[in-house]
Amino acid sequence: MRHILILGAGTAGTVIANRLSRRLRSQLRAGRVNITIVDPDPVHLYQPGLLFIPFGESFRERITKDRRPTLDRDVRYVASAITAMDPDSDTVTLADGTRLSYDLCIVATGARLVPEETEGMTGPGWRESVHEFYSLEGAERLGYALDCFVGGRVVVNVVEMPIKCPVAPLEFAFLADAYFTNCGIRDKVEIVYATPLDGAFTKPVAAKSLGHLLEEKGILLETEFNTGRIETRAAGAPADELDGRAGALVSWDERRIPFDLLVTVPVHKGAAFIATAAGLGDAMDFVMVNPRTLQSQRKPNIFALGDAANCPTSKAGSVAHFQAEVLEENVVRMLEGRALDAGFDGHANCFIETGHRKALLIDFNYDTEPLPGMFPYAWGPVPLLKESRLNHLGKLAFRHAYWNRLLPGRDFPGIDAKMKRSGKRMLQTQD
Amino acid sequence: MTTLAAVPRNAEGFLERVEDWDRDIAREIAREAGIPELSDRHWLVVNYMRDTYIATGSAPTIRTLGKESGVQVKELYALFPKGPAKLAAKIGGIPKPKGCI
Numbered sequence: 204m205r206h207i208l209i210l211g212a213g214t215a216g217t218v219i220a221n222r223l224s225r226r227l228r229s230q231l232r233a234g235r236v237n238i239t240i241v242d243p244d245p246v247h248l249y250q251p252g253l254l255f256i257p258f259g260e261s262f263r264e265r266i267t268k269d270r271r272p273t274l275d276r277d278v279r280y281v282a283s284a285i286t287a288m289d290p291d292s293d294t295v296t297l298a299d300g301t302r303l304s305y306d307l308c309i310v311a312t313g314a315r316l317v318p319e320e321t322e323g324m325t326g327p328g329w330r331e332s333v334h335e336f337y338s339l340e341g342a343e344r345l346g347y348a349l350d351c352f353v354g355g356r357v358v359v360n361v362v363e364m365p366i367k368c369p370v371a372p373l374e375f376a377f378l379a380d381a382y383f384t385n386c387g388i389r390d391k392v393e394i395v396y397a398t399p400l401d402g403a404f405t406k407p408v409a410a411k412s413l414g415h416l417l418e419e420k421g422i423l424l425e426t427e428f429n430t431g432r433i434e435t436r437a438a439g440a441p442a443d444e445l446d447g448r449a450g451a452l453v454s455w456d457e458r459r460i461p462f463d464l465l466v467t468v469p470v471h472k473g474a475a476f477i478a479t480a481a482g483l484g485d486a487m488d489f490v491m492v493n494p495r496t497l498q499s500q501r502k503p504n505i506f507a508l509g510d511a512a513n514c515p516t517s518k519a520g521s522v523a524h525f526q527a528e529v530l531e532e533n534v535v536r537m538l539e540g541r542a543l544d545a546g547f548d549g550h551a552n553c554f555i556e557t558g559h560r561k562a563l564l565i566d567f568n569y570d571t572e573p574l575p576g577m578f579p580y581a582w583g584p585v586p587l588l589k590e591s592r593l594n595h596l597g598k599l600a601f602r603h604a605y606w607n608r609l610l611p612g613r614d615f616p617g618i619d620a621k622m623k624r625s626g627k628r629m630l631q632t633q634d
Numbered sequence: 635m636t637t638l639a640a641v642p643r644n645a646e647g648f649l650e651r652v653e654d655w656d657r658d659i660a661r662e663i664a665r666e667a668g669i670p671e672l673s674d675r676h677w678l679v680v681n682y683m684r685d686t687y688i689a690t691g692s693a694p695t696i697r698t699l700g701k702e703s704g705v706q707v708k709e710l711y712a713l714f715p716k717g718p719a720k721l722a723a724k725i726g727g728i729p730k731p732k733g734c735i
Contacts, residue, residue: 320697363695369734398733399696401720405733407645413735427717429696431707455696456711470697485690486698494691515691517734555735565735573735 205236205538208295208305210285211474212242214250214610215509215523216311217273221612222531224275231277236538239303240274241295243284247273248339249605250367251520251598254374254556256342257349258382263339266602273610285312288480290502307504307537309530310483310490312474314367314510314518320470321362321430328435332449333465336375337367348464349382354391355463358452361398362430365487366471367510367518370565372396373403374556375466380420381558389421397425397452397460406572409565412588416557431455433465471518473511489513494569495545497530504537506530516549516569524609525550528620550622552578554598562594563587568622576627579617587627638662648723648730652688655727663725669714672725676713679703683719684726693723693731 207223209216220240230236252266274280281303287296294304316337318324324333334345359376366372376396383389396403396417403417403424404410417424435450445451446461453459472478473488482501485491490507491500494514499505507513508530509523516522529547536543549569556562564587565573577583585593608615638659642650647663649655660680664672672680682703686694696719700707710718719731 363697364731364733365692399719400731400733401717402733404735405730406735409735427720429707429719455707456716486686486694486702491690513690513692515732551734553734567735 204234205306206304207236207238207307207309207534208303209238209240209309209311210288210295211310211312211509211511212240212247212270212274212280213311213313213509213523214520215313215511215527216240216242216309217247217610218524218527218612219309219311219508219530219534220278221275221610222527223534224277225612226531226535228277237279238277239279239281241281241283241285241297241303242270243282243298245270245282247610249602251605252602253336253339253342254371254378256339257336257345257375258378259346259350263343267339268606273606275611285474285476288476288483290480290483290499290505293504305504307534308506309534310474310477310499310505310507310511311509311523312477312511314365314471314473314489315475316469317472318467318469320472322432323435324433324467324469326433326435328433328450328465332435332463333433333467335467335469337371337468345466349379352392352464354388356393356395356448356461357464357466358395358397358460358462360396360428360430360452360465360467361400362467362470363399365489365518366468368553369517369519370553370555372398372466372468376422377416377420377558378556379466380422384559393423394421395423395425395460395462397428397430399427399429401426406567408575409573409588412575413563420558425458425460428452428458428460429455430467431457433467471510477511485513487513493545494549495547496533496543497526497547498533498543506533514547514549517551517553519551519553520605520609521552522550525552525620527612528614546620548621550620552618554594554601556595556598557590560595561590561592562598563590564594564597566622566627571622571624571627574627574629578626579615579623581626583626638666646724646730649727652684652728655684659727660725663727667721667724669725673713675705675709676725679705679710679713679718679722680726683722684728687723687726687728693719693728695719695731
């Protein structure tokens, strides 16, 4: 009997569990292989839906489901937290002290928010004037705060990269612009976007195509802003320093941005047990893998995918999906003693909401930046890197596809793990 | 000796190829960016940055630099004014810290 252990049943863990279960069905039923998946939360959260919660355009019941029905019935589900992993003895320890051993382990424990890593973030203003929307509780609390907001300065801020869904903070700023416009108070609201990167759009083609968006929407941009600390008035900072506002975001080089409402994306790290499994993770506790095969650099029988892996591509659901196709093949190859396929090219594919019921789509990989053109076929029907209503509808329809196609591990017609070049216009950035 | 003028760079002055880098090129890029002399503290950061990139495929962030390189964040700003991660990456011959779009 070969034991396959999957840690984490979010998007990445669920997709790989279901794909492997289908691929290895005969071996599973003959008792030659078993698949166990461990996740402490009995509820599966559709993370792309979090963006809409603060604006009252989605709600808890719409983006959560019981975990068990999302997993193939041949997959054994253990509802428990993971406290330790020992790559040397091929074991994982659960919260109640149970030890699970494995022949092959797949780490899919995602990324976790660590707001306490930033001085002052979880102080008295936390979830009062300082908010995040990367957790269900945070998104709901931010929704209440927006309901009560009558005007002032809203600062949207990324503390540091990498983060899940790198475009989400920008989408939030765009949607906030549309939301306040619809509320009739846009003229009383100043929106500032503060990023550690040197622009809102850092890739040259995207910067050229989309550079106008922030300006058109009247969103102020503060670049190379590395958040050092957050001061809130309750923390004892003098009112005059805060400009009479609820708090201020302060950078390491002492730039200050006072705010009435801060929407921040806190520091992200990998699961805590990765930090104590020597040699498994990097400085941020993401599992160090070969970016093409997804095999751990620490031990050959460990793999990682999704947000938990340190691949230099976006932490996004689409990436987890494309990685799962390659990893499914590699797990089978490893079980059969064959060489691994170095087939993951960093492919990512994301809808970006731009407000007023429009969105754009980007498609890129390790080597090719997001380019304009058509998707998924050369004739379309979906335009790339261009705002359209169809993309917005695509984003909304994706929730159904997520539950019914992506999570069960089925393929999407026309969309492969490897990025296609057809339909894309290869632009020179000097154009 | 390789000179900076002989190696391909992108529009923002980052080296196109990590393997083109050497310490003389680093000194030239630093001078261009207004750092006349690279001290031992500068080298500590530049070497850490480069080693991390080569090992993991991505450049460390400011906070990781502050925790792991042996140089505190405040000092990073003194050594590499305005955007230490970006400037240290440029001097270290590795690509600019990435966004997604």
